[in-house]
Amino acid sequence: MFKTRLITSLVGIPLLIAILYQGGWYWKGFFILLAIVGLFEFYRMIINKGHKVLQLPGYFLLLIILLGVDYPQFLLPGIYLFLVVALLYFVLCYPRFSPLDLAWTLLGSAYIGFLLAYTIQIADLSQPFLVILLAFLLTWASDIGGYLFGSVWGKHKMSPLLSPGKSWEGAAGSLLLSLLVSFAFFKLLDLGQLGISPVILLGVAASILAQCGDLFISGIKRYSAVKDTGRIIPGHGGVLDRFDAFLLVVPAVYYFFVYCI
Incomplete structure (x- = not known):
């Protein structure tokens, strides 16, 4: 080992x-890929525990948060769209999809996306x-x-x-x-x-x-x-x-x- x-x-x-x-995009592409793979691992662990996650909306939120530095005009509308989709899914699928499932979906995307967004911000420093x-x-x-x-x-x-x-x-x-x-x-x-x-x-x-x-x-x-x-x-x-x-x-x-x- x-x-x-x-x-x-x-x-x-x-x-x-x-x-x-x-x-440039070598830098940004690396961290975008890192974030996507990291979220995949996070969601897989949570699913292994028996929870459900909204994977596609979760990846969408991840990218919106991650790239919100370069495209701030999409940040708030993107978060709003995620919340609408997530809450709609929760209402239609309750109780098969629980509040805890929704929380895990949000935590994974927000934690990884927000923290790695700083790598995108660093790319703009001197x-x-x-x-x-x-x-x-x-x-x-x-x-x-x-x-x-x-x-x-x-x-x-x-x-x-x-x-x-x-x-x-x-x-x-x-x-x-x-x-x-x-x-x-x-x-x-x-x-x-x-x-x-x-x-x-x-x-x-x-x-x-x-x-x-x-x-x-x-x-x-x-x-x-x-x-x-x-x-x-x-x-x-x-x-x-x-x-x-x-x-x-x-x-x-x-x-x-x-x-x-």
Whole structure:
């Protein structure tokens, strides 16, 4: 398993960086595809639990939220159309389609679509590649730091009901490596006059958010009684297995560059 994960990372990370470096519709197309596959995995987990979801309206809402940055004139009408269709379906199909089914449909589309919409917003910043690169670096640092410290020193469970493998020692390692990456990134690159405090704050926030995103998807997997969200990434599982932490980190990085640089 470790060998497969390593090979996938060695191939996948350079390919990911190359796509993001190209920018434009390569960039946007990648994140649109990521969102669609992520929502497919989310809905499949919920269906596995025995719930129903409105899949086509759900994908429609996902794209409306995701692309609302570029096409704001369609955002509110699109959300309104989704609500009309969803509520009409609920009224006509009750009780076969419950309020909880409607809530799961909305949560999946809104959670993934809203958070990944920040990747589309980042594309319009002055140095988008560096911004998105930092978001990924902080996410990976949190993941690697947590894994290394947790494997070596992990004894005290952080959230055994959500993720038995997570420990407070791993959380400390996640925090430490995220701090180091944040500091090194701004030390090596000239991105304006920044004090040490904002850089430290970003590293701490990214680590906490990454771990929260990871635990949230772990909770959905526990609830749905599945081990992985999917199998599309060899050795890593599904898109949500690999990008769960990134989803919460990328908005924080976006706001950091908007308000601090």
